[in-house]
Amino acid sequence: MREILYAGFGGQGVLTSGLVMSQVAVFKGQKATWMPSYGSAMRGGTANCTVKYGNDTIYNPGQEEPDLLLAMNGPSYQAFAGMVKLGGIIVINSDIISGELDVREDITLHRVACSTLANEIDQPRGANIIMAAAVIKLLNDFSLEDGIHGMNDMFEKKGKQKFEAGNTKSFECGYNAV
Amino acid sequence: MADMIKGNVAIAEAAVRAGVQFYAGYPITPSTEIMEYLSGRLPELGRSFVQAESEVSGINMVMGAAACGFRALTASSGPGISLKQEGISCISDEELACVVINVVRYGNGLGTLYSSQCDYFRETRGGGNGDYRCIVLTPESIQEAVDLMAPAFELAEKYRIVTVFMTEGALGQMMEPCVLPDFIEPERHSWALNGKYTYKKIGIFDRNSMTEAVALNEKHALIKENEQRWESGHVEDADYVFVAYGLPGRSVKGAVKELRKEGHKVGFIRPITTWPFPENGFKEVNQNVKGFITVEASATGQLVDDVALTAKRVFRERNVPAWSLCCVYGVPSLKFTKDGFARIMNNELKEAY
Amino acid sequence: MAKERKVPALIDNPMSFCAGCGHGIVIRLVAECIEELNQQDNIIFPIGVGCSSLLGGGMVADRLHCPHGRAASVATGMKRVTPDTTIITYQGDGDAYNIGISESLNAAYRNENITVITINNTNFGMTGGQMSWTSLPDQKTTTSPKGRDSGATGLPFRFPEMVAGQFDVAYAARGTVTSPKNVNKLKKYIKNGLEAQINGEGYSIIEVLSPCPTNWGLNPVKAMEQIEEQLIPYYPLGVFKNRKEKQDA
Numbered sequence: 001m002r003e004i005l006y007a008g009f010g011g012q013g014v015l016t017s018g019l020v021m022s023q024v025a026v027f028k029g030q031k032a033t034w035m036p037s038y039g040s041a042m043r044g045g046t047a048n049c050t051v052k053y054g055n056d057t058i059y060n061p062g063q064e065e066p067d068l069l070l071a072m073n074g075p076s077y078q079a080f081a082g083m084v085k086l087g088g089i090i091v092i093n094s095d096i097i098s099g100e101l102d103v104r105e106d107i108t109l110h111r112v113a114c115s116t117l118a119n120e121i122d123q124p125r126g127a128n129i130i131m132a133a134a135v136i137k138l139l140n141d142f143s144l145e146d147g148i149h150g151m152n153d154m155f156e157k158k159g160k161q162k163f164e165a166g167n168t169k170s171f172e173c174g175y176n177a178v
Numbered sequence: 179m180a181d182m183i184k185g186n187v188a189i190a191e192a193a194v195r196a197g198v199q200f201y202a203g204y205p206i207t208p209s210t211e212i213m214e215y216l217s218g219r220l221p222e223l224g225r226s227f228v229q230a231e232s233e234v235s236g237i238n239m240v241m242g243a244a245a246c247g248f249r250a251l252t253a254s255s256g257p258g259i260s261l262k263q264e265g266i267s268c269i270s271d272e273e274l275a276c277v278v279i280n281v282v283r284y285g286n287g288l289g290t291l292y293s294s295q296c297d298y299f300r301e302t303r304g305g306g307n308g309d310y311r312c313i314v315l316t317p318e319s320i321q322e323a324v325d326l327m328a329p330a331f332e333l334a335e336k337y338r339i340v341t342v343f344m345t346e347g348a349l350g351q352m353m354e355p356c357v358l359p360d361f362i363e364p365e366r367h368s369w370a371l372n373g374k375y376t377y378k379k380i381g382i383f384d385r386n387s388m389t390e391a392v393a394l395n396e397k398h399a400l401i402k403e404n405e406q407r408w409e410s411g412h413v414e415d416a417d418y419v420f421v422a423y424g425l426p427g428r429s430v431k432g433a434v435k436e437l438r439k440e441g442h443k444v445g446f447i448r449p450i451t452t453w454p455f456p457e458n459g460f461k462e463v464n465q466n467v468k469g470f471i472t473v474e475a476s477a478t479g480q481l482v483d484d485v486a487l488t489a490k491r492v493f494r495e496r497n498v499p500a501w502s503l504c505c506v507y508g509v510p511s512l513k514f515t516k517d518g519f520a521r522i523m524n525n526e527l528k529e530a531y
Numbered sequence: 532m533a534k535e536r537k538v539p540a541l542i543d544n545p546m547s548f549c550a551g552c553g554h555g556i557v558i559r560l561v562a563e564c565i566e567e568l569n570q571q572d573n574i575i576f577p578i579g580v581g582c583s584s585l586l587g588g589g590m591v592a593d594r595l596h597c598p599h600g601r602a603a604s605v606a607t608g609m610k611r612v613t614p615d616t617t618i619i620t621y622q623g624d625g626d627a628y629n630i631g632i633s634e635s636l637n638a639a640y641r642n643e644n645i646t647v648i649t650i651n652n653t654n655f656g657m658t659g660g661q662m663s664w665t666s667l668p669d670q671k672t673t674t675s676p677k678g679r680d681s682g683a684t685g686l687p688f689r690f691p692e693m694v695a696g697q698f699d700v701a702y703a704a705r706g707t708v709t710s711p712k713n714v715n716k717l718k719k720y721i722k723n724g725l726e727a728q729i730n731g732e733g734y735s736i737i738e739v740l741s742p743c744p745t746n747w748g749l750n751p752v753k754a755m756e757q758i759e760e761q762l763i764p765y766y767p768l769g770v771f772k773n774r775k776e777k778q779d780a
Contacts, residue, residue, distance in 0.1 A: 023181065026180070031354075033353070035352040038291065057431075059428055059430075059432025060510070061348070061425070062348065062509035064512070228611060230604070231640075234604075234633075235637060238608070239611075241595075241601075241608060242595070242609035243608035245608075245609065246575075250608065264601075268598045272595065372593070372616070373574050373616040375572075377593050
């Protein structure tokens with residue numbers, strides 16, 4: 001079973017990044033859970049969610065030891081980097097988190113300038129999809145096609161199919177960025 | 179293929195499919211999505227939704243709709259449910275049927291927004307003034323929650339009692355795939371008020387409380403006999419049996435699986451009804467069991483009282499100790515349960531009873 | 532041969548009000564109006580807590596004893612699921628205007644299609660005559676033994692005028708039971724309120740100034756005089772919000 005922690009400021013779209021991951025897993029016939037931080041944390045402060053997926057029963061949908069942390073801002077990195085599993089992965093938004101980072105030796109760190117990339121492909125609101133795709137690539141459980149299909153299926157069911165071309169573009173960009 | 183769906187939204191849609199005709203309530207985190215969803219959905223189907231000025235008013239609107247024989251629902255969380263107790267007690271006294279959802283959050287007074295199980299005593303003991311109980315359902319997953327919604331109403335109507343649907347903040351806010359139940363169209367109750375003098379009982383006058391007490395006890399006995407629900411595993415040969423419900427109950431099943439692999443003879447009982455408490459589940463437990471261990475999201479340990487009382491009834495000839503592992507709020511990790519078990523084995527944790 | 536006294540079909544039992552109480556007159560008027568509007572098989576009473584509770588004991592009609600003050604909310608739930616049934620809350624001033632002020636105001640605020648009948652006797656009758664928000668300045672009650680000190684406890688307020696002035700309600704009136712003329716007027720108010728509901732016009736409130744000889748410490752005749760002399764000057768009789776079709780006519 002995989003565990004991923006998506007964290008950032010409210011408004012950066014981390015909850016949606018996590019949802020894309022979980023829906024792709026479900027799309028491919030796996031079990032998945034998505035557990036957000038909620039309440040006052042939704043408004044203005046930090047936002048995060050834990051996604052778990054795999055073929056076995058998910059007993060605890062809550063956060064335990066993430067295999068991967070997506071940190072969209074500095075405070076999220078500071079708060080959660082220490083919780084990542086031994087030998088785990090951390091992906092940071094290098095547009096916001098810059099400079100030297102104190103990284104544990106067992107961790108593999110990936111820097112993705114998601115906002116810059118989003119602007120380059122003319123998808124200014126696509127940074128979170130770029131990151132969702134980067135995470136899916138790094139975990140290596142689902143192909144690019146599975147990811148795009150699962151994501152587009154999710155947005156279509158939410159009545160947001162008009163963003164499909166843009167989302168696909170962002171997803172491909174993120175998948176190829178790591 | 180089922181899609182990811184938020185617990186509160188799935189529960190609200192399940193209520194629609196169970197034939198809920200009326201909803202009244204007041205927003206409170208972490209239950210609010212239920213009323214937000216129903217505010218659009220019920221009118222779309224020609225049914226009624228009222229945003230009440232308070233929880234007090236909301237439960238009394240539910241009382242009115244329930245008295246008229248329709249499936250009526252309200253939802254809230256800890257402090258809001260406190261305000262509803264006046265109405266819940268009156269609905270119970272009038273023997274009307276309705277469902278009250280408590281998406282439990284942690285704390286006393288205003289408390290916090292954390293997911294919790296701290297309202298266990300209140301919900302399983304009736305909650306308001308007087309001498310009544312509510313049937314209490316405690317699902318472990320979104321799938322189980324939506325599957326329990328129609329039974330929640332059926333039980334309420336069968337016994338003319340309030341069903342409290344007790345979930346947790348985390349279950350309301352999380353998402354996982356679920357298959358929604360089919361639509362049903364319940365009939366209006368024959369005993370309901372319809373304007374034609376159908377309901378002869380009235381208020382606090384001309385009542386015989388002694389006769390009513392006998393009927394009340396008979397009703398409670400019948401519910402205890404017929405309506406216990408639980409899931410259990412590995413209890414026949416268990417040295418120690420974990421007892422936990424809701425999301426902690428689900429997490430404990432994972433911990434039991436791992437402890438079994440490590441060679442510990444442990445089992446679990448996961449109450450699905452916390453009232454009536456699943457005493458029958460305890461009768462299946464190894465007669466030589468060495469102890470029961472509750473895992474609960476409260477500070478003080480509440481479930482452990484029912485476990486100890488039940489153990490006293492089932493194992494009459496000896497005292498089976500009961501421990502309580504309290505994570506206060508949230509969903510306990512598998513590690514939390516396993517570490518707690520290790521502490522109990524090392525005599526580092528005193529039993530509660 | 533003694534003439535048989537006509538009793539409205541809805542009433543089957545003597546009700547246990549005090550001698551000289553106004554409730555009996557009002558209930559008779561309500562029962563007559565229901566019959567005249569052919570609603571006797573289509574009526575539910577959500578009943579308040581207090582002397583108004585006694586309505587339940589003598590009526591052949593669906594009734595529900597509501598938690599104290601919450602009748603307007605209970606009525607809301609009833610009306611929303613059975614919009615064709617006539618719903619009348621029957622409450623006292625303590626129930627509707629003190630503990631239930633929130634529920635009462637909010638039902639009016641929503642223009643809920645129900646009829647509210649409030650018996651205002653300026654005190655809490657059932658519990659033995661405590662001060663109500665409608666008690667007059669200097670009125671002696673068991674919780675204002677030296678007379679109501681309005682500086683410390685507030686001034687009595689006029690609910691029908693309040694909802695007529697502030698909210699989009701269908702009908703608001705105040706009547707009393709002190710004379711045959713006033714009783715006849717009151718019956719018209721009650722009938723208008725019920726018709727407004729039956730026609731789906733919205734919220735109607737009829738407040739009734741009613742004597743409470745027991746708690747006022749007066750005989751029944753003096754209690755009626757008290758209403759004329761003390762209450763009506765503060766609580767004027769009349770219609771404060773008329774039905775639209777009536778205004779057009």
